[in-house]
Amino acid sequence: MSVVELTRDLVSIPSHEDETAAGDFVEAWLRRETDAEVRRDEAGNVIARKGTGADAETLALVGHHDVVEPAESQVVNAGDDAARTGDGATEYVVAERDGRLYGRGAADMKGALAAAMLAFRDATPAGELVFASFVGEEVGGVGARHAIESGFAPDYAVVGEGSTNYSGPDVTDVAVAHKGRRGSTITARGQAAHASEADAGENAIYRATAAVDLVRDLEPPSVKVAGERLDGRLTVTEIEGGSAMNVVPARCEFTVDERTVPGERAPLGRVEELEDVEWRVDQDLPPMRCDDRAFAEAVLAAADGAQDGEPELVTKPHATDAGWLAEAGTECVIYGPSEPGEAHTDDESVSIAVLERCRETYRRVAEEWPTAR
Template sequence: MASTVAALTQELVAVPSHEDETAVGNHIEDWLRRETDSAITRDDAGNVIARAGAGENSLALVGHHDVVEPAPSQVAGPDEYVVDERDGRLHGRGTADMKGAVAAAMLAFRDAVETLPESAGDGELVFASFVGEEVGGVGARHAIDDGFAPEYAIVGEGSTGYSSPGVTDVAIAHKGRRGSTITAHGSAAHASEADAGENAIYRATDAVDHLRELEAPAVEVAGETLSGSVVVTEIEGGTAWNVVPDRCEITVDERTVPGERASLEAVDELEGFEWTVDQDLPPMECGDDGFADLVLEAADTAQTGSPELVTKPHATDAGWLSQAGTECVVCGPAEPGEAHTESESVSIAVLERCQETYRRALESWL
């Protein structure tokens, strides 16, 4: 039995989950059944959800157990990832993003459930670890469609090192991402008779000019400006050096903010253009100051530093939950620059801090 957050993190990280999350989902489910007296479900997508208590009010600890593809140095064999401890940190694929936070949430959930009968009132505690976060929130969306709707959620994505190095903050808003393709249509002709055709690349540059003139939205959150952006990241068109192209595609990366969107729809209304949304990860903003303050107080009590309410530049599953009506904050051990890297690691001391933060938040909420 893993008795510490470091040991449990090592167990979870060692199990591969970049192509198939089944094995690590089994490990999480088995641990919860063994360690907690809670109602546990495993839905068709592979999400692991545990519930304890009863009533209309619910607070969930939320994470995900899928990871991005590991680097060769992070693979020990066909059925095992490398995970090792050095200098007070755990190193390996998924340590920071985000099996460490999942382990901290599992332990905090277990400890809070043990005190639930005496203190619960009408509150329900929930633990949820989703699949498919790294590929567009597949698991979170499936769970929401299946009725997963806690009133409140703490999502354990990284929030450490935002206000100052080493401090675990509480993010009350984050950006979303909308990825889209603008297709410019023209008509082909031989390049020696260019006027006989309609050059789709030239038409595409008109769309680029329009995008460059768009004003990216911005909102004020937690005393700072959360700014969106619209960036053309790819352009592809043409079939041969001597043919006027009849088609040209532009890829657009748009970072969205709560409540505001750049007007990319206007391009779709222009003659000869087609606009297709390929991915739309929603932003998040917590609208309940009392809940944000509760989690901030728990984080403050769990560490010597002084955490702050901050914003986060990356989209998380909190966006899907927020869009569905759950009040969310993000609080977790990962630091900027750790996720998705060959040198990915997480501080053991910060994992322990997050476990304590989650436990205090659950008990205070009850």
């Protein structure tokens, strides 16, 4: 089976609300095509192992089989309610043209998943080789967190998220760090009063705007990785407060999107030093940094041998499951076919040539690491 055929099969399976059918396919394929130990955990993750066990260092090829909701044009029978399943479609549209595969999940990240499945099957690993396809990556790393809590702890991991065309055109680079995301809600409370007697109350909007000013004045941390400066960022994104034009508001809240970097966090908790202001963290997706230079260089060498371009060590601006793995102690890098601006779009696509490149790189890494040191 070619990487194109396998990608087509994976992309056609709806998995934006229910990943079960896609997980069934991955599990059945691994059981049929490999002699690995394959299991499906309670969350729906598919995990397979082969190679030497016990004392061997472990390398994992990691992906996810959930996707974001497709556009109507990406769904077969999108207008036929009788044909729709619980996941909203009988199948997704997959098209091939101009050397690319088009369809929901082609770039993020069923193409990389297909490349990793084939590399896992074909490689004679240097140590213990693990394949893992997680659920719930698009909704905060649900599957990755479940696996880690259940003991999933590879020494090293190549996560197949996008790293193509970062340093230049037609190059698949090796990402050694990415930002995380912390989403917060900050709530200011006051005391309601009629606006004609405003001094009888305490204006929650005024307290909230004082907190906004404090957030604007905070200096987000930054870190230098692989010759690049990775800067944190704080952005106030929503604000809501008040009940009527003639009422002093008793409550006002706003949200903050924070892009975090490995190491320190911005001291957002300082807003609670203001009177009647509370801070709540709603989501915290961890950043990632690979601290094992030898591993990063080994993956870079494998990537270099699999393409004509000259890949580099780069950083990514957004969070992936690599953050959860790195937080748990796994040394991670990211290497995959998706290009900036390609994922989650209505005409999402992936280069077939780059899928082949990724398949070959994954195989090389599996056969050369950890003995490449």
